[in-house]
Amino acid sequence: MAVPSSSIPERTSPAASPLFLREEEVRRGVELLYFGYTRLTRAIDEGLAKQGLGRAHHRALYFIARQPDLSVSSLLRILGITKQSLGRVLNELADRGLVETSVGEIDRRQKLLRLTEAGALFEAQLFDSLRNSLASAYSAAGQDSVTGFWRVLEGLIPESERAMVLDLQGISK
């Protein structure tokens, strides 16, 4: 048994005490999440590299595609990075003609972000790669598994942020 497990009572069954899991169940989740997540993004990295872009650019493209005309501050809230970091990314995307902005109608201080035609095409290409990966994983696992997959992941997101994520998905819960 691995050294750091010494303090964990392995005899405790998860059914008896669901908040004190056996180490193997935790490690399995951690590892599958790590490898699953990195493999999902790996395919995309190649497409991005061809354009001299990185994962940060994809995240911006992705969420702009998801919610056209969202404001810079909304995107900042979603990504959880600083204004400066996002600023660089957005400038690079604008330089390449993938993203364009317009002045907010309600609040003229706001800049609303959306993809150009080229940007939408590029994002769609990257999205295809995500769809292919997820489609094969979903169909190999079956619909019930997919629901469980979603449920567990939702539980990993702190209460305070869960609403934001579900909002993105149009879940008004």
Place this chain on the structure above:
Amino acid sequence: MAVPSSSIPERTSPAASPLFLREEEVRRGVELLYFGYTRLTRAIDEGLAKQGLGRAHHRALYFIARQPDLSVSSLLRILGITKQSLGRVLNELADRGLVETSVGEIDRRQKLLRLTEAGALFEAQLFDSLRNSLASAYSAAGQDSVTGFWRVLEGLIPESERAMVLDLQGISK
């Protein structure tokens, strides 16, 4: 509907054609994976920052804890990074007295890695944070969901690498 979805026939039901998912199901998976994964690691980042370490160090500590006396090349294979990158990380961990090495008995060229007592203690602390997060997500979702969660994630890992991951977990499948 988001711009890049234009090429996706939303009418196609996933049951009829599981390999051509509706966009919303893909986006939901992508987003939950992104937010779930980053939130899981966020808690750990704080503990690491106190010691002046980063996520890369944690990954090394984690897998060394998981398989004491594993070789440098095994760790390289698991992490999928370059020798140079790992070298720096291991040196920093050794400098802080968290990791120690021994010469391989079978093959004296190998260096076998394991945690010192301090290293094991530190890794156990970080692991606690992982266990807490996963425990609450698992128990909120229920055992069936957890199984589905695992199944989908396994499907995200390419065939060629799946054996390596399952090996870690003692699944000889």
Place this chain on the structure above:
DNA sequence: AAGATACGTCAATATGGCTGTCCCATCTTC
């Protein structure tokens, strides 16, 4: 003895974050 392998190291480079500071335009409030 020759070649492959395990490991380490020097050097340069890229990416994507961060902090701190300062600025301007616009909206809100008093």
Place this chain on the structure above:
DNA sequence: GAAGATGGGACAGCCATATTGACGTATCTT
């Protein structure tokens, strides 16, 4: 209408983590 809050942008410098390429040494295999 002035004061302050807010949305957005920009400059400078720093840090962590990864990369490539080249080279060196000890050890194992053939």
